[in-house]
Amino acid sequence: MKALVFTGPGTVEMREVPEPEPGPGDVLVHVVTSGICGSELHGVKTPGFRVPPLVMGHEFAGRTDEGRPVIVNPILSCGECDVCALGLRNVCRKRRIVGVHTPGGFAERVAVPESALVALPEGLDWTAAGVVEPVANAVHAWALAGTPKGARVGVIGAGAIGLACLQVAVSGGAGRVEIADRSDSRRAVAAGLGADAAVAELTGEYDVVFDAVGAAATHEQSLARLRPGGIAVWLGLADPVSGFDAADLVRGEKRVTGSFAYRDADFAEAVELVGGWDLSWVSTFPLAEGAEVFTALMNGRATPVKALLAP
Structure with a gap:
C-alpha cells in the first residue's frame, strides 16, 4: 500500500x-x-x-x-x-x-x-x-482554564491549535477573545472566525492566555499579558526553554499549567462541537x-x- x-x-x-x-x-x-x-x-x-x-x-x-x-x-x-x-x-x-x-x-x-x-x-x-483530534486539545485546554464564561481571553498563535482555542472559547461563552500571529493571512482567518481582535502581538490584559506556539518568547508573553491571578495554559511545544519572569509569577499570583492532548471526555466533546463550526x-x-x-x-x-x- x-x-x-x-x-x-x-x-x-x-x-x-x-x-x-x-x-x-x-x-x-x-x-x-x-x-x-x-x-x-x-x-x-x-x-x-x-x-x-x-x-x-x-x-x-x-x-x-x-x-x-x-x-x-x-x-x-x-x-x-x-x-x-x-x-x-x-x-x-x-x-x-x-x-x-x-x-x-x-x-x-x-x-x-x-x-x-x-x-x-x-x-x-x-x-x-x-x-476532531486537534479540537480535542483545545477543549482540554479550555477545561484546564476553568471554562471561564465572560473571560477576557488571549490566544498566541493562529495555527490549527490556536484557531481551535479561539473557536472553543467563543463557543464556551468567553467575553472577549483576541488572537496574535505574525502572519497577515492567519490573522484574517482568525478575524473571520469570530476573534474580537487579530493582532501581531497581544497588548492587553487577560484573564486567560493560551500559548499555542510554545517558544520561550511566547511563554514570556503569555505571563506578561495576564492579569494578577490569571492563568496561562501552554499547549505549544516549539521550545523546551521556559523564558518567563518567575518573580512576576509570584508577585502577581499568576498560574501556568501545561496542557497535553485530552481526556476521553474532551475528545467526545470535540466530536459534538466541530460539526457546527466554520x-x-x-x-x-x-x-x-x-x-x-x-x-x-x-x-x-x-x-x-x-x-x-x-x-
Missing part, C-alpha cells in the same frame, strides 16, 4: 510499504482523512523521539473493514496505573501514540486497537472528522501530494492553516 514515510531529518517520501497486520484486539482502518500536525512538522525538521522510518499521522478517521465510519483517538495508555485510575490517560507514564510510537494515518490503511475507535456521528463530514481554514489534498504539502508547510508556508491528506 502507499504511505507517506518519515525517512530522515527533514525528509518525508511517498513509498510502497507492507500492509498492516492487525494483532489481537486490533481493527484495520481504511483511512479517509488524516491531518498534518505542527508537532510532526517540527519532529521531522528536528528529529527527536520519532524514529525513522515511520508512517506518522495521529489525527485521522476512516472506515473499518465492515464499513463503520470511525474517528481514531490515538492515545494508547496502559489503563492500569495510578494515573490512568485518575482518568488521566493522556499523561499515562507508559502511553504510546498512534503515528508516533506505532504506524499512523498517513497511509491507505492502519491497524489500531478497537478501543481507540470513536463512532463518527451521522451527518458529521470527513473534514470535521479530520480535525472549517474554511481546513484544506484537503490527495495523499499522493503528501510529501510536497508536508515539506512546504515544514519550510514555513503559512497556508493552508490545516492540511488534511486523503488516500
